[in-house]
Amino acid sequence: xxxxxxxxxxxxxxxxxxxxxxxxxxxxxxxxxxxxxxxxxxxxxxxxxxxxxxxxxxxxxxxxxxxxxxxxxxxxxxxxxxxxxxxxxxxxxxxxxxxxxxxxxxxxxxxxxxxxxxxxxxxxxxxxxxxxxxxxxxxxxxxxxxxxxxxxxxxxxxxxxxxxxxxxxxxxxxxxxxxxxxxxxxxxxxxxxxxxxxxxxxxxxxxxxxxxxxxxxxxxxxxxxxxxxxxxxxxxxxxxxxxxxxxxxxxxxxxxxxxxxxxxxxxxxxxxxxxxxxxxxxxxxxxxxxxxxxxxxxxxxxxxxxxxxxxxxxxxxxxxxxxxxxxxxxxxxxxxxxxxxxxxxxxxxxxxxxxxxxxxxxxxxxxxxxxxxxxxxxxxxxxxxxxxxxxxxxxxxxxxxxxxxxxxxxxxxxxxxxxxxxxxxxxxxxxxxxxxxxxxxxxxxxxxxxxxxxxxxxxxx
Numbered sequence: 001x002x003x004x005x006x007x008x009x010x011x012x013x014x015x016x017x018x019x020x021x022x023x024x025x026x027x028x029x030x031x032x033x034x035x036x037x038x039x040x041x042x043x044x045x046x047x048x049x050x051x052x053x054x055x056x057x058x059x060x061x062x063x064x065x066x067x068x069x070x071x072x073x074x075x076x077x078x079x080x081x082x083x084x085x086x087x088x089x090x091x092x093x094x095x096x097x098x099x100x101x102x103x104x105x106x107x108x109x110x111x112x113x114x115x116x117x118x119x120x121x122x123x124x125x126x127x128x129x130x131x132x133x134x135x136x137x138x139x140x141x142x143x144x145x146x147x148x149x150x151x152x153x154x155x156x157x158x159x160x161x162x163x164x165x166x167x168x169x170x171x172x173x174x175x176x177x178x179x180x181x182x183x184x185x186x187x188x189x190x191x192x193x194x195x196x197x198x199x200x201x202x203x204x205x206x207x208x209x210x211x212x213x214x215x216x217x218x219x220x221x222x223x224x225x226x227x228x229x230x231x232x233x234x235x236x237x238x239x240x241x242x243x244x245x246x247x248x249x250x251x252x253x254x255x256x257x258x259x260x261x262x263x264x265x266x267x268x269x270x271x272x273x274x275x276x277x278x279x280x281x282x283x284x285x286x287x288x289x290x291x292x293x294x295x296x297x298x299x300x301x302x303x304x305x306x307x308x309x310x311x312x313x314x315x316x317x318x319x320x321x322x323x324x325x326x327x328x329x330x331x332x333x334x335x336x337x338x339x340x341x342x343x344x345x346x347x348x349x350x351x352x353x354x355x356x357x358x359x360x361x362x363x364x365x366x367x368x369x370x371x372x373x374x375x376x377x378x379x380x381x382x383x384x385x386x387x388x389x390x391x392x393x394x395x396x397x398x399x400x401x402x403x404x405x406x407x408x409x410x411x412x413x414x415x416x417x418x419x420x421x422x423x424x425x426x427x428x429x430x431x432x433x434x435x436x437x438x439x440x441x442x443x444x445x446x447x448x449x450x451x452x453x454x455x456x457x458x459x460x461x
Contacts, residue, residue: 013242016210016223019231021149028229029147032206033156036140037163038198039103043136044167045174046110046129046191050075052175056184061119074123076405078130080398086135087142087391088253091384094216095143096208098387102139103195103202105132111192114185134398137164137374138391145378145386146209147230151323154375158319161371162312169308211383214243243383253392255385263442264380265389268373269396271335271435274428275369276397277404278338281425282307282362285408289418293349303352303359310363311370318368322375328440331372335433338365342426346419369432370397376439400428 054068082102090098109129116122141160148156171187178186207226214223223241227234256265286307290300314334321330341362348354374390381389411421 014236014239016214016227016241016243017150019227019234020147021151023149023231025149025152026230026232028232032147033144033159035198035201035206036099036144037159039099039136039140039195039202040160040163041167041170042103042191042195042198043106043133044164045171046106046167046195047075047079047133047164048168049171049175049187049191050126052172052179053184053187056179057122060117060184063119067119070123071119071126073402074127075130075133076398076402078127079134080130080395080402082131082134083138083391083395083398084134085131085391087138087388087395089135090139090142090387090391091212094208094212095139095146095387096202096206098135099139099143099206100199100202102132102135103199105129106136107132107192107195107199109192110188111196114188114192134394135391138387138394141374141378141390142212142387143206143209145390146211146383147207153378154319154322154327155316156319157375157378158315158371161315161319161367161374165308165311165367209383210241211243214241215383253388256381256389256392261380264439265392267435267439267442268376268380268393271331271369271432271439272373272393272397273400273403274432274435275335275338275366275373275400277400277407277428278342278425279311279366279370280401280404281408282366284405285412286359288408288412289421290349290355293418295352299352303356306356306360307363310360310365311367314364314367315371317364318372319375322372326440327372327376327379328436328443331369331376331436332433332440334365334368334372335429335436338362338369339426339429339433341365342422342429346417346422349418366429369429373397380443404428 050071054071057071058064058068086098086102106129109125109132113122113125113129116125137160141157144156144160145153171191174190175187178190207229208222210223210226210230213219213226220241224236224239227236227241256262287300287304290303295303318330318334341358345355345358345362348358373393377390377393378386411424416424
């Protein structure tokens with residue numbers, strides 16, 4: 001295959017995606033993916049650690065637990081705004097610049113939080129840190145999507161989808177050891193220092209997307225240096241690089257509705273909203289539902305852990321499958337499995353083993369839907385608005401997470417039984433499944449260059 005690529009380089013121009021698609025991933029590409037996964041792990045650590053800090057913080061500030069509500073809400077609000085804002089910025093300024101800024105923001109404001117002992121100030125700092133947390137994901141995903149071979153893109157992006165739940169799990173492990181000895185502020189120190197240290201690695205090792213650089217006409221020399229690192233065995237000295245089938249755009253949100261994208265964009269937002277709504281409903285309220293089913297604290301913790309562990313497993317599975325089969329069908333199946341399992345949980349909730357199996361399946365299928373939505377966005381949108389598309393898809397998901405958190409209290413207040421409540425909670429998953437199904441038809445109207453199937457995934461839309 002290298003022979004054919006070298007033959008292409010003797011012509012007037014070289015398509016960078018053809019080079020990337022036509023060879024195995026280099027150590028350089030894998031190292032960049034690993035760094036981006038580390039960013040998302042620290043993102044998850046910072047996002048989740050507040051749940052472990054809250055009890056000690058409430059004691060220190062002499063507050064009732066309910067008075068800490070704004071602290072959690074501020075973080076979610078920052079995440080949502082950050083996702084909406086930073087995607088378009090990454091399409092205007094570059095993925096690397098916005099990634100660095102996002103990591104600096106969530107690391108810096110988290111570190112400052114360790115010095116603050118007043119609730120309102122902490123609320124403000126959590127919102128500001130959330131801006132960075134919400135912006136890191138879309139920038140990293142757009143960068144990796146444009147650095148990977150097309151037929152392995154879903155698999156590599158799935159690793160990024162594992163980062164946030166993995167970081168949340170690490171936060172719990174670290175909290176149990178740090179807080180009893182060093183107090184609540186130690187978590188803010190760790191959550192702030194590690195991202196700031198990672199900034200050095202990002203600045204040195206992570207490039208910007210070559211497709212973005214070409215679309216923005218920022219110079220052949222910079223692209224040549226990056227391509228030499230991606231394919232060090234090839235001679236690019238006299239090559240002129242191009243990104244075929246790409247047009248420059250203003251990178252504004254309205255571009256997500258042009259060129260046949262309007263229907264697909266709205267359907268993807270509906271699916272993202274519904275799946276994150278269910279994930280956060282279960283994350284926040286599943287322990288209470290299990291307790292009402294007479295499970296002990298230990299059993300409840302075990303079942304919740306199975307749900308949380310299932311999420312990254314589902315992300316990896318769906319990423320693998322989306323590179324080999326129709327991407328939209330994979331998402332329809334994932335959403336239907338999630339909805340069906342939610343209905344089944346209510347009927348087996350009193351059996352620990354069966355409940356564990358079904359809850360793990362819910363976690364895996366929900367994780368697949370969340371990560372898969374971002375993967376679909378990376379294929380649906382051209383380079384000029386890819387980060388905007390990923391960011392706004394994530395932003396609508398974040399809005400769903402807020403609604404899912406609030407809806408739990410409203411549903412519990414009705415007094416309905418656990419089986420009935422979980423059947424109601426399955427509705428957003430069925431809606432997401434219907435949206436993914438409709439996407440299989442709407443995607444046929446997308447521009448031809450966005451519908452090119454992976455080499456190993458014939459028939460993907």
